[in-house]
Amino acid sequence: MSQPVIEIRNLNVGYGLGDQGVRAVRDVNLTLHRGEVLGLAGESGSGKSTLAYGMTRLLAPPGVITGGEVIYHPEQGDPYDVLSLSDSQLRKFRWNETAIVFQGAMNSLNPVHKIATQLTDVLKAHEPKMSETQRNARAREMLKLVGIAPDRMDAYPHQLSGGMRQRVMIGMALILQPQVVIMDEPTTALDVVMQRQILGQLIELRERLGFSVIFITHDLSLLVEFSNRIAIMYGGRIVEEAPASAIYRDALHPYSKGLLGSFPALKGPRRELTGIPGSPPDLKGMPSGCSFHPRCPKAFDPCGSEIPMLENRPDNRSVACWLVNS
């Protein structure tokens, strides 16, 4: 196993404080290794986006990080905790080390500025020594990299299609050559053909540039194909984490199995799609014990009263379920 880039330790993120608050991310431990694509899957409201916003400190109020550490390992130098950086250190860290591609391809670009301005203002903020010609050259290069004609530099966002906008965002994310790129449902707003194209391109770019990716989606089938490891979230906790192929072949947690049963396989015999009965838990009134137990077909004695912990297993995977754990 290669070196870790980001280690999330006991991260807790909530919305609001006190009695009114809800805990959206609970005691999450997750490690992203260098050069790896880590998939993060789960239903809406499972806390995957909150986790991404929390670890980058981008949560808008009333979101608050209530505990934990996010240890970042830079290429050179000592690891540090992102959550304890000062404002100016955080500004330097952002985009330089960790870039993010957001869900809303349509709204991620500022409508009143040209693409060029939005690409180069990152450089202006992070590399003040660059000259204007250098900045423009770099922006052009990034557009070429993501397959957009560099003459679209002077276009405004509304003149580009959704797919092009998302590619501009990916180009923008890579402009400072970050170690980590977090993708929060980057292709959800796009059609299936465009999804493929963009993901293919992303994988190619990743192989060329060697950054690590945290890929957040509710589409487990995409993850099985594109990621090295997958973490499944439910009710703010990670319930299973394993290599992608292992999850696909043999998911241990009933929730993971449910997710896998919710989409058709491309090959193999026809089978009935099962889905998961019930709906995601209300964060304000979490079920006792394992938060999945009211929907779990295999729930038994301890599930309703005790919370199963994520336990490491010898085969490089971990799962939080009383069926598997002792």
Place this chain on the structure above:
Amino acid sequence: MKYFLQRLAFYLFTAWAAITLNFFIPRMIPGDPVQALITKYQGQLSSQAIDSLYVLFGLDKDAGLWSEYVSYWKQLFSGDLGLSFTFFPTPVSEIISNSLPWTLLLVGITTIISFFLGTGLGILAGWRRGSWTDGLLPVTTFLSSVPYFWLGIIAIYLLTGPDSFFPSSGGFDNGLVPAFDQYFIPSAIQHSLLPALTILISSVSGWILSMRNMMVTVSSEDYITVAHAKGLTDRRVAMSYAARNALLPNVSGFALSLGFIVGGTLLVEIVFSYPGVGFQLFQALGASDYPLMQGIFLIITISVLVANLLADIAYLLLDPRTRKEG
């Protein structure tokens, strides 16, 4: 450019329609200036005197609406707005050119100050919401719902008096002759302070409120989160991303309010007996002075149209989405 010409043609048509209405409306108001004079002198005018008044005002000809309409247009193009009835035989154009600078300076300057001050405070209040600036809001909501003239009456009641620094009416001290000298200018400024403050206080809150609300709306846009994630300085995100987008509705509001400078503060001028266009209009209305009314309406109409055109142009410059290609 084609778009611009289209707009221009539209405004020319609107101007024609407005001028035509402007011609007809005063003629539909019951009563005529001679009747008004008769009432003024409480029937002490002989019938001979009444006849000669009709001849004097040119109301004896009974020329028919159409020929009056044609000659109205002819006069307009030669810059002749007719003679005022009340200030007979002063030309209307002279009365307007005497009162216009008062209004333009008083209301023009306060409108501009009010816009910049209000927008600036609005940006601050919207960006730093949750801080002390939220305390401004109830005050601004209250002030924005107070009518100008009422505030003016209160101001006169509370702040003026025999020993007060603030004069209660007029545009300059009696006994001074309008001229750019060291006696007249301080006096004019002193007289304008109270009406200016009245307008400023009641109009600035509108700008603050609308700008703050737009800032709050824009702050939740995805591109703001992206801008934060890019590690740009808070100031750059606030100005170039949030305020730049939030400004758009306010700018068109501003251009429109420029159009209402000429006629929009009629009541303030009446309350303070300020020698501006609004006060003249008030007097003209009382005396059924058609030519003066028409002249003032014409000026107001044209200024509103010009302001609309300015708003269109400003929008074209500020929002790339409104620009049409080709």
